[in-house]
Amino acid sequence: MDALTTPFLTGTAIGAILFLAALGLTLTFGQMGVINMANGEFLMAGAYATYLTQQVISSTGLSILVAIPVAFLIAGLLGLLLEVSIIQWMYRRPLDTLLVTVGVSMVLQQLARDVFGAQGDPVRPPSWMRGSIDVFGYHWPHRQLFTIVLAVTALAALTALLKRSAFGRRIRATVQNRDLAETMGVSTRSVDRLTFFLGSGLAGVGGVAIALISGTNPTLGATYIIPAFLVVVAGGVGQLKGTVIAAWTVGVVTAFLTDWTSGSMAQVLTFAAVVVFLQIRPQGLFTVRTRGLA
Amino acid sequence: MSITTSDAPEVHGAEPAAPEAALSPKRSFRSDLVRTYGPLLGIGVLALLLLVWAPGSLSPFRLGNLGKYCCWALAAVGIGLAWGRGGMLVMGQGVFFGLGGYAMAMHMKLEAAGPGKVPDFMQLYGNGTMPSWWEPFRSGPFTLFAIIALPAVVSFVLGYAILKRRVKGAYFAILTQALAVAFSTLLIATIKQTGGFNGLNTFTKFFGQNLYDPAVKKNIYMIAAGLLIVCLVIVWQLYRSRYGELLVATRDAEERIRFLGYDPANIKLAAFVVAAIMASIGGAMFVPIAGIISPSNVDATASIMLIAGVALGGRASLLGPAVGAIVVGYGQTTLSEQFPTQWIYFQGGLFIVVLLFLPFGITSLLPKLKELASRRRITGESAA
Numbered sequence: 001m002d003a004l005t006t007p008f009l010t011g012t013a014i015g016a017i018l019f020l021a022a023l024g025l026t027l028t029f030g031q032m033g034v035i036n037m038a039n040g041e042f043l044m045a046g047a048y049a050t051y052l053t054q055q056v057i058s059s060t061g062l063s064i065l066v067a068i069p070v071a072f073l074i075a076g077l078l079g080l081l082l083e084v085s086i087i088q089w090m091y092r093r094p095l096d097t098l099l100v101t102v103g104v105s106m107v108l109q110q111l112a113r114d115v116f117g118a119q120g121d122p123v124r125p126p127s128w129m130r131g132s133i134d135v136f137g138y139h140w141p142h143r144q145l146f147t148i149v150l151a152v153t154a155l156a157a158l159t160a161l162l163k164r165s166a167f168g169r170r171i172r173a174t175v176q177n178r179d180l181a182e183t184m185g186v187s188t189r190s191v192d193r194l195t196f197f198l199g200s201g202l203a204g205v206g207g208v209a210i211a212l213i214s215g216t217n218p219t220l221g222a223t224y225i226i227p228a229f230l231v232v233v234a235g236g237v238g239q240l241k242g243t244v245i246a247a248w249t250v251g252v253v254t255a256f257l258t259d260w261t262s263g264s265m266a267q268v269l270t271f272a273a274v275v276v277f278l279q280i281r282p283q284g285l286f287t288v289r290t291r292g293l294a
Numbered sequence: 295m296s297i298t299t300s301d302a303p304e305v306h307g308a309e310p311a312a313p314e315a316a317l318s319p320k321r322s323f324r325s326d327l328v329r330t331y332g333p334l335l336g337i338g339v340l341a342l343l344l345l346v347w348a349p350g351s352l353s354p355f356r357l358g359n360l361g362k363y364c365c366w367a368l369a370a371v372g373i374g375l376a377w378g379r380g381g382m383l384v385m386g387q388g389v390f391f392g393l394g395g396y397a398m399a400m401h402m403k404l405e406a407a408g409p410g411k412v413p414d415f416m417q418l419y420g421n422g423t424m425p426s427w428w429e430p431f432r433s434g435p436f437t438l439f440a441i442i443a444l445p446a447v448v449s450f451v452l453g454y455a456i457l458k459r460r461v462k463g464a465y466f467a468i469l470t471q472a473l474a475v476a477f478s479t480l481l482i483a484t485i486k487q488t489g490g491f492n493g494l495n496t497f498t499k500f501f502g503q504n505l506y507d508p509a510v511k512k513n514i515y516m517i518a519a520g521l522l523i524v525c526l527v528i529v530w531q532l533y534r535s536r537y538g539e540l541l542v543a544t545r546d547a548e549e550r551i552r553f554l555g556y557d558p559a560n561i562k563l564a565a566f567v568v569a570a571i572m573a574s575i576g577g578a579m580f581v582p583i584a585g586i587i588s589p590s591n592v593d594a595t596a597s598i599m600l601i602a603g604v605a606l607g608g609r610a611s612l613l614g615p616a617v618g619a620i621v622v623g624y625g626q627t628t629l630s631e632q633f634p635t636q637w638i639y640f641q642g643g644l645f646i647v648v649l650l651f652l653p654f655g656i657t658s659l660l661p662k663l664k665e666l667a668s669r670r671r672i673t674g675e676s677a678a
Contacts, residue, residue, distance in 0.1 A: 035464045089650060094464055095383045096649045099605065102598055103645025110638040226475050226594075229468045264483035268476040275455055275469065282459040 005136045007255040013144035015251025016151035017213075020206030021228035022235070022243050023158065024079070024199030030237045031175045031195050033094045034087055036079075037101040039228070040221025041108040042200045045078055046071035046207020047216040048112065051121050061126035064208070068150075071204040078108075079200020083193055105221065112218040120217035129212065147209040154202055155244065161198075162240070171195055227254070230274045236284030245285060250274075330534065333612045337526045340613060344519040354508055361515040361583040363623030364522045368576030370603045370619035371525050372569030377601075378609030379538065380565040381545030382462070386470035387573045387600050389477045390445040392592030394574030396481075397444060398581040399494035400428060401437035406498040414496070420486035428487075434501055441578045442571055449570035450563065457559040457566070462548075471594055478593035493588025500582045511583075518579040522616060525572050530612055532568075541565055573600075599626070602641060605648050608655025618655060 021043055028034045049071040050064070057063040082104060090097050129146055132139035162168035173181040174188050182188050210220060227250060235246030250270060257266035278284075348360055369391050376382045403413040409432070412424045430436045456469055482491050489495075503510045532538050544551050544558045551558050581587050590596065600619065607618020622644075630637040652658065 029464070033464075035468070086646065086650060093649075093653065095381075095467060096653055098383065098464055098467055099601065100646050100649045103642040103649075106638050106642035106645075110635065110642070114635065226468075226472050230472060233465055233468060262483060264479040267479050271472050271476040274472075275452070278461055278465075278469075279455060279459055282461050 003259070005138045007259040008252060009135060009138060009140050010144065011252030011255030012248065013147050013213075013251070014255055015248040016148045017206055017209055017224070018228055018231050018251055019151050019244060019247035020154060020209065021203055021224045022231040022247055023154070023206075024201075024203040025228055026232045026235065026237060026239065026243050027195055027199040029232060030239070031171065032091060032192055034091070035094060035098040035101065036082075036087075036199075037098055037225060038082060038105040038108060039101075039200070039203050040223075040225030041105045041112075042075040042078060042203035042221070043207040043210060043224055044108070044112060044216070044218065044221040045075045046204030047123075047211035047220055048116060048121075048207075049074045049204065050208045050211040051116075051123050051216045054123060059126075060124050061128065064126055064129075064212070067208050067211075068205055071208045072201040073204075075204025075207065076197040076201030079203075080193060080197045082200075083196040087196070088189075088192075105225075109218050109222065116216070116218065118218060120215045120220075122215045123211040125212050143212050146212065150205060150209050154205060155240070158198075158202070159240065167191075167194065227270070230270070232284075234274050234277055234284055236286040239284070239286040242284055242286035333530055333533075334527075336613045337523060337530065340526070340616070341523045344522070345516065348519070349512060349516065354511060357515050358511065358583055359624075359627055360620075361518045362580060363620040364515075364518045365576040365580040365583065366600060366603065366623050367616040367619040368518075368522050368525055368579070369573035369600050370607070370615040371522070371529055372572035373600060373604045374607075374609055374611070374615030375529055375532070375541075375572075376562075376565045376569040377604065378611070378615065379533065379541050379545060380562050382562055382566060383464075383467035383601075384470050384566070384569060385467050385594070385601065386472075386474035386477075386597050387569065388474050388592040388594065388597035390449060390570040390573035391577035391580070391596070391600075392477060392481070392587070392589075393444045393448065393577065394441045395577030395581050395587040395591065396488065396494065397431065397437055397440045397574075398578040399497070399587045400431040401434065402497040402500060402581065403494050404428070404432045405501075406496070413494075415489050415492075415494075416486065419490070425487050441574055445570040445574035446567055449567045453563045453566040454559075457562050460559070471597070474592070474594040474597045478589040481589040481592070489588070491589060493586055493591070494581075495586035495588075497582070497585060505582065505585075514579070514582050518583060521575055521579060525575070526612065526616060533612060537561070537564070599641070602644055604655075606644060606655055608657030610654060611657040614655050614657040617657075 021039065024039050024042065025036060028036050050067040053067040053070050054060065054063045057066055082101070086100055086104070087097055090100065125143055129142045132141045133145070134140075160168075162171060170181070170186045170191050171194075173184070173186055174191050178188055181191075206224075207220075210224070214220070231243060231246045231250050234250065235242030235244075253273065254266050254270050257269050261269070344360070344364065348357060352360060369387050373384055373387055376384045404411075407413050412422055413428075416422055416424055431440070452473065456466060461469070481488050481493075484490065498505055500510065500514060503513075505511070532541075540551065540556065540561050544556075544561045548558045551561070577587070577592070580591070584591075599622065603619030603622040604615040605618070606622060607616070608614030625640070626637060629640055648655065
């Protein structure tokens with residue numbers, strides 16, 4: 001039983017982090033066609049925000065709860081800054097945006113290295129997060145459970161926002177038909193900015209979870225960006241449910257493969273699995289139906 | 295929602311003939327000649343610089359560095375073909391660079407070990423037995439064959455799987471980058487077979503020649519620079535052929551090409567395979583010049599470095615990628631000597647500035663300068 005439950009539960013936690021990392025990507029990609037390679041660095045910003053909050057507020061329990069909105073704000077504002085300063089000038093060139101954000105991610109990584117040092121800083125988990133619960137003989141750490149709770153909360157909040165609020169309605173309208181939305185009086189430019197803020201902020205929240213599990217590190221974002229992209233590609237762009245399923249699947253499959261082979265082999269095999277999957281569904285799990293050719 | 299590569303169509307070469315050129319047939323013949331053979335002149339100048347000027351006036355150390363840049367330029371020429379003309383942003387060329395590099399390094403490692411012997415690191419990390427797939431690399435001709443065939447097969451299989459399913463644009467770019475990450479992770483993990491993080495190094499011979507002999511070193515440089523020139527001529531020929539036209543047309547309007555009865559996947563696949571082979575040749579020549587190949591030469595970061603040169607030089611132009619790669623290589627050596635950490639800011643800033651303000655690189659400035667010059671001449675004449 002243990003051989004199945006351990007990778008399954010760990011994988012679910014990995015999937016939760018991947019989901020938080022992929023949310024921002026899929027939102028901006030789906031809506032604006034922008035590939036933000038600096039999204040991984042927003043995870044990193046969230047992790048460092050957690051670390052800094054802990055320096056200010058010594059109570060670990062309180063600091064984590066404060067860190068979540070702080071990380072959301074810091075990462076979100078970074079994203080907004082990126083949109084306003086660079087990305088808005090190149091909306092018609094998706095591949096160039098991809099490369100520009102690669103440049104931005106290099107700069108941010110080096111900045112973190114210069115400010116915080118190349119060594120990672122530890123983040124102390126609060127006492128109620130140190131224990132574990134017993135699931136079929138596996139001691140499942142509370143930290144992983146917390147990650148999943150965080151992801152599920154983010155998903156619920158985002159779904160509510162998209163389906164119920166006026167802002168969500170404008171986002172959906174822009175995704176489905178930008179020109180028509182504009183003729184109906186939606187300011188797609190400000191919708192774009194807010195989406196960028198939201199997506200980057202959610203990555204920051206993911207950073208809080210990562211900080212609790214593995215501490216902070218300048219290269220932390222770089223390790224998550226590619227798996228997060230594979231999740232977006234496999235799940236279908238701009239699709240919330242596709243992202244959920246793909247993140248969870250990639251997380252669990254990676255955990256199982258790591259268990260059976262090794263960490264690096266698992267990475268290679270996951271990549272191969274995504275390429276094979278694209279043979280069956282080139283547009284990902286779910287797609288927006290269009291009559292376009294591409 | 296559609297995901298298409300909507301790169302702006304290339305400006306130079308496609309511009310309509312100037313009115314005076316249409317009036318005078320002699321002028322138009324001459325401008326045709328310049329348009330067709332002008333690039334060849336550029337290759338000639340580069341050949342003179344790399345093959346005559348550099349070996350005569352650079353110190354052996356600097357020449358070795360230039361040789362490394364030439365190897366990166368070889369890969370960059372391929373990226374120019376795939377990305378600049380084919381619209382496929384290949385972010386994992388390090389993989390093919392690595393396939394060629396590791397094939398060459400395995401051969402040189404076996405040559406250094408001597409016939410029937412096992413490379414030193416296998417005794418260090420493993421139990422001194424050699425995996426059987428190393429054995430064919432004892433043979434020089436097989437190694438040369440593998441340097442071409444390995445990347446061709448890998449890129450064909452991968453390109454076929456991705457392109458035939460019409461996966462393109464950003465999807466394609468991300469998949470190639472994921473490939474680079476997977477490749478370097480695999481290399482680091484297989485320390486007993488590939489030397490792991492340290493890679494393969496400490497060679498002594500290059501096809502029977504003593505690697506420490508300055509004359510041999512110079513010859514190896516000449517081979518690398520010569521191969522770069524050969525590849526440039528091949529790409530020049532490709533660009534002016536029917537195939538080159540088709541490739542650009544596929545980049546700009548894939549659906550129209552499909553409606554004309556071509557399969558865009560085949561057209562792009564050919565460019566992808568050629569680019570992979572060029573990267574592999576670059577990697578193979580990199581090994582005797584640099585004396586090492588390690589995962590850090592072939593991972594995602596190294597692949598991005600190659601793209602930096604292409605973007606700077608001008609992705610769609612013939613000489614831009616090669617010159618850009620040499621300039622970026624030189625910049626990296628000099629700047630990282632003086633400011634080790636700030637180099638990354640330069641590199642990141644380079645991407646941002648070039649793509650924001652000069653998406654078609656430095657070479658796209660040339661037609662503008664020419665236009666400016668001719669305008670000045672006209673106003674000067676009218677004033678007189």
